[in-house]
Amino acid sequence: MALIPPADLQSFADHLSKSTRILALLGAGLSAASGLPTFRGAGGMWRAFDATSLATPEAFEEDSGLVWQFYSYRRHMAVNAKPNRAHYALAELAKKNENFITLSQNVDGLSPRAGHPSEQLHLLHGSLFDIRCTSFYCNYSRKDDFTDPIVPALAIPTEGAHPDPSTTDKTGEEATKALYDAMQAQPQRGRELDIADPNVPIPKLTADELPKCPQCSGLLRPGVIWFGEALPQATIQTVNSWIRDSPKIDLILVIGTSSQVYPAAGYVHTAREKGARVAVIDMDQNNVLKKSLTPNDWFFQGDAGEIVPKLLE
Numbered sequence: 001m002a003l004i005p006p007a008d009l010q011s012f013a014d015h016l017s018k019s020t021r022i023l024a025l026l027g028a029g030l031s032a033a034s035g036l037p038t039f040r041g042a043g044g045m046w047r048a049f050d051a052t053s054l055a056t057p058e059a060f061e062e063d064s065g066l067v068w069q070f071y072s073y074r075r076h077m078a079v080n081a082k083p084n085r086a087h088y089a090l091a092e093l094a095k096k097n098e099n100f101i102t103l104s105q106n107v108d109g110l111s112p113r114a115g116h117p118s119e120q121l122h123l124l125h126g127s128l129f130d131i132r133c134t135s136f137y138c139n140y141s142r143k144d145d146f147t148d149p150i151v152p153a154l155a156i157p158t159e160g161a162h163p164d165p166s167t168t169d170k171t172g173e174e175a176t177k178a179l180y181d182a183m184q185a186q187p188q189r190g191r192e193l194d195i196a197d198p199n200v201p202i203p204k205l206t207a208d209e210l211p212k213c214p215q216c217s218g219l220l221r222p223g224v225i226w227f228g229e230a231l232p233q234a235t236i237q238t239v240n241s242w243i244r245d246s247p248k249i250d251l252i253l254v255i256g257t258s259s260q261v262y263p264a265a266g267y268v269h270t271a272r273e274k275g276a277r278v279a280v281i282d283m284d285q286n287n288v289l290k291k292s293l294t295p296n297d298w299f300f301q302g303d304a305g306e307i308v309p310k311l312l313e
């Protein structure tokens, strides 16, 4: 249970009630209470990989099968997660205040599913459920594809549909092939294995088995923004115009983000330049923003799923 100093709660409530132009910057910590892992720190590993090392065009180029399995797992987790009370509280704030916009770095679809008005929600890093073609000359894309698995080869392996990896006497490639053959042969669903666990073997997939473009047969990819890629231009233009057209911003809520990834993290500084007071809600007492806060700002330490609804009620 997070202990929020009553004086901070009161001063925040007073300022919120007087605020008209408000920004929220969201990160993975917002969805932690919905059971989704964050990127950095504890929980930022997928199998033997640092999650951020898979979120690159280079990783996809090198092993698109592995990267697709990472995203297929994330899609599966997100489809089966539920928005938490913080997602709903932010959606309500948006409905009550047309001068409130949310900049979300999250790709999990939980804010839209909580009913956040779409015209006030800007997905800076895309969505797990947007899919687009990788071919240079093809502009194919589709939105809101929640098919899980997106192709049969990306199904989460289940117990009973293949030999138990802990008892099989096969090793290495042989075991992986046996698992894969069994998965193909027996599509029935047993208890899902945790493919985030590096001890659970996963098949090496070929390009043929991965999602294919219906227009050009090229390889499809998740419509998320990887390191080194430009953020969606139209989204950035809309957000930047909103900021440019604001004579003053009253408040920025910075929720569950390590504020290490740019240009998203830069919006805190931009909002401050427009006069915004900053309220950080984060589990980590040592969040990087803490040292730049002034006595006019707030730092609420704890679970966003618990604190945000309290702050916005």
Ligand code: BJW
Binding pocket: 026, 027, 028, 029, 030, 032, 033, 038, 039, 040, 041, 044, 052, 055, 105, 106, 107, 125, 224, 225, 226, 227, 228, 229, 230, 231, 255, 256, 257, 258, 259, 260, 261, 262, 263, 281, 282, 283, 284, 287, 302, 303, 304, 305
């Ligand atoms: C809780 C909690 C609970 C936990 N309650 N809290 C300026 C300076 C330096 C570098 C750069 C710069 N400008 C650009 C760069 C390069 C790069 C970058 O920022 N690098 C830095 C890391 C050094 N940026 C880019 O490459 C961007 N593109 C770009 O700049 O393009 C330029 C260009 C222009 C024109 C043409 C071409 C190029 C793109 C960045 C894309 C980031 N993509 C990812 C993956 C998305 C897909 C996917 O989901 O897989 O986005 S990386 C990953 O990090 C993901 C996240 O959205 C993002 C931010 O992470 P987030 O949300 O902050 O998560 P965590 O895990 O870091 O933090 C969680 C927080 O929650 C922690 O604080 C916890 O304490 C807290 N927490 N439980 C409350 N219950």
Ligand code: ZN
Binding pocket: 133, 134, 135, 138, 139, 140, 213, 214, 215, 216, 217, 218
């Ligand atoms: Zn195509």
